[in-house]
Amino acid sequence: MELIHTGKAGTLESSDVLISVKTHPENKIEIKLKSIVEKRFGRHIEKLVRDILDEMQVSSALVDVDDRSALDCVIRARLETALYRGAGVQTYHWEEL
Amino acid sequence: MANNAAGRDIPARIKGLPEIRPFEGAFKNTPLVRKQKGSRSLPRLNKIVDSIEQAVLKSGVQDGMTISFHHHLRNGDMVLNMVMDVIANLGLKDLTIASSSLTDAHTPLITHIKQGVVRRLICSGIRGELAEAVSHGVLDTPVLFHSHGGRARMIEAGELQIDVAFLAVPSCDVYGNANGYTGPSACGSLGYAKVDAVHAAKVVLITDNLVEYPNTPFSIHQDHVDLIVPVDQIGDPQGISAGSLRMTRNPRDILIAQYASHVIEHSGYMEDGFSIQTGSGSISLAVTQFLRDVMLRKNYTASFALGGVTGNIVTLHEEGLIKRILDVQSFDQEAIRSIAENRYHTEIDASYYANPHNKGCATNKINVVVLSAMEIDTDFNVNVLTGSDGVIRGASGGHSDTAIGSGISIVVAPLIRGRTATVVDRVDTIITPGETVDVLVTDHGVAVNPKRRDIYDRLKTKHLPLYSIEQLKQKAEKVTGVPEPVQFEDKIVGVVEYRDGTIIDVVYQVKD
Incomplete structure (x- = not known):
């Protein structure tokens, strides 16, 4: 999946996460994580984001994660949506999600 | 035999009694009384001083002393900061602050801690930026955390000796009868302050509502009060109490x-x-x-x-x-x-x-x-x-x-x-x-x-x-x-005293 513009999803409500993705100028993955639970779940969230990028076959992305203590399922939903938006994809393979 | 001040002959010793102190005159050993009779402009006697600075000086606050406050004004409290600013300006150092609790209103204490004005905190809890600073090791001496009952116990047992209590009161008369439920800064019960008023060596009341004597019913009694300072405002009503706590819809x-x-x-x-x-x-x-x-x-x-x-x-x-x-x-x-x-x-x-x-x-x-x-x-x-x-x-x-x-x-x-x-x-x-x-x-x-x-x-x-x-x-x-797991440094920033005076846990400095 290739990012053609900035894709955003989520909010800054408690228990949600705001994620924005765009293509990385140096063609790599870079994650900027801000989280209110960083001390307890920072590494876990970063790994989750990397895993999802891998699954979605994204190899160039600057990912901004502003986390307000979201659960994994929420982070996954927001990140996938942001990626779809960033890649301009409008058809979803629901059975694969 | 000796003549006392009333002209009576009193023996210096009377069998079965301790040493006799002869009467020296009605005014001699009675400090807080009007010195000349006759004036009808009541109340003549009062304990009012013009400023917090005078109260600090007159109450004898010195380096290293323990001063106390209460937290009935919660997030709206202005008094602790007012008093501490004056104390800092007077150049006093190394004070212990025993406030029944500390709230978001007390962020300015950070500056006083950094400048050596405040050396130690004794309280039920801390919130906001001050709590962040304490958790990051701003104090050399750990905070002593107590329960409400534990604080009363340590004061009554003499483990916490308060040199001067600075107590905000929403209404007060010139002689020190105070309550918490009248006035623009009403906060209700003064339950925590009452203990300090009884046991502190010196008691200073700070009020924004001076009322006619006697201010009954009173929570703090005139016989415990040394000085009274009228100020414009002791608290922000918005922060003192929630308007009305509504039933949750969550x-x-x-x-x-x-x-x-x-x-x-x-x-x-x-x-x-x-x-x-x-x-x-x-x-x-x-x-x-x-x-x-x-x-x-x-x-x-x-x-x-x-x-x-x-x-x-x-x-x-x-x-x-x-x-x-x-x-x-x-x-x-x-x-x-x-x-x-x-x-x-x-x-x-x-x-x-x-x-x-x-x-x-x-x-x-x-x-x-x-x-x-x-x-x-x-x-x-x-x-x-x-x-x-x-x-x-x-x-x-x-x-x-x-x-x-x-x-x-x-x-x-x-x-x-x-x-x-x-x-x-x-x-x-x-x-x-x-x-x-x-x-x-x-x-x-x-x-x-x-x-x-x-x-x-x-x-x-x-x-x-x-x-x-x-x-x-x-x-x-x-x-x-x-x-x-959260990462901590080795430094202890707080000790938690159980209500009986024993230590149940300690709090470590957080690692960044």
Whole structure:
């Protein structure tokens, strides 16, 4: 999946996460994580984001994660949506999600 | 034989009595009295000084002393900062601040700590930026955290000796009779301040509402007061009390409150004439609301409600469902109104409330208490002081006092907040030992302390979602994942004193 513009999803409500993705100028993955639970779940969230990028076959992305203590399922939903938006994809393979 | 000042011959010694002190004149040994008779412009005598600076100087505050404050003005308090600014300007150093608690209003203390004006804090809890700073090691000496009952105990036992108490009072006369329920900065009960007023070596009252003598009914008595400072404003009413605490609409909180009221109803501790303390949290407020329904249905009345008082306790009192209220702290406008108006809404001091070593405190007479928790572990130990990141953000309060004193102590909390589990293997900081905590009620189930088999047996047929606390922990972990442990430095930034004066836990500096 290739990012053609900035894709955003989520909010800054408690228990949600705001994620924005765009293509990385140096063609790599870079994650900027801000989280209110960083001390307890920072590494876990970063790994989750990397895993999802891998699954979605994204190899160039600057990912901004502003986390307000979201659960994994929420982070996954927001990140996938942001990626779809960033890649301009409008058809979803629901059975694969 | 010697002539005394009244011209009588008094023997220097009289058998069976200690040494005789002959009368020296009516005014000689009576300091606080008008020195010449005749003036009818009353009141002549007063203890008023013009400024806080004069009060600081006259009360004799010196380097290294312990000065005290109370937190009845909560987030609206202006007095602690006013006094500390004056003290800093006078160049005083190394003071110990014993405030019954510290709130978001007290951020300016950080500067005084950094400049050496303040060396040590003794309090129930700390919040906001000051708490962050303490958790990051701004003080060389650890903070001493106490419960409300524990503070009264340490003061009465002489372990905490207050040199000067600076007490904000919402109304006061020229001779020092003060109460908390009249005036623009009314805060209700002055329960914590009353202890300081009695035991501090010097007592300074600060008020924005000077009233005619005598200011009855009074909470702080003229015979304990040295100096009075009138100021423009002692507090911001917005921060002093919540207007009125509204019933929550959060379905999760309502569910927890329903379970909790069901637990109380069938616990064996709710009967006609029972007594209760519920706090000011949204779940607690909802519990009170549900208990009202149970009381009406069963035709029960409560003999009394204790503690931090809120408007919905007042409503039940005025409906005749709660006969009496014992009030150490009034949380909202309704409670403040009620303590002024209602004959059987009685102000009590912190020692009467919860001092474990006096001859009988009110927490010992409570049947049911509903408590909160930031964290609770599988041994039922409760943390209400440090957050999931290890940073101080709460207060010990009356938690441990009521947990042990009550017949049944019920902790209400959501099982998960954000992605932080409430039930954990080991709480970061123990405030209340698990042996005094009886039931945990969450939105995902209810756990009874195995020590309380009697309660479990009464609840097991009552259609409650009963689990072991380990099962609740696993439920939480399944949703949140397993958190990494918080990293701490070696430096101790706080010690937690249990209500009896022993140390139950310590708080370490957080690592960044």
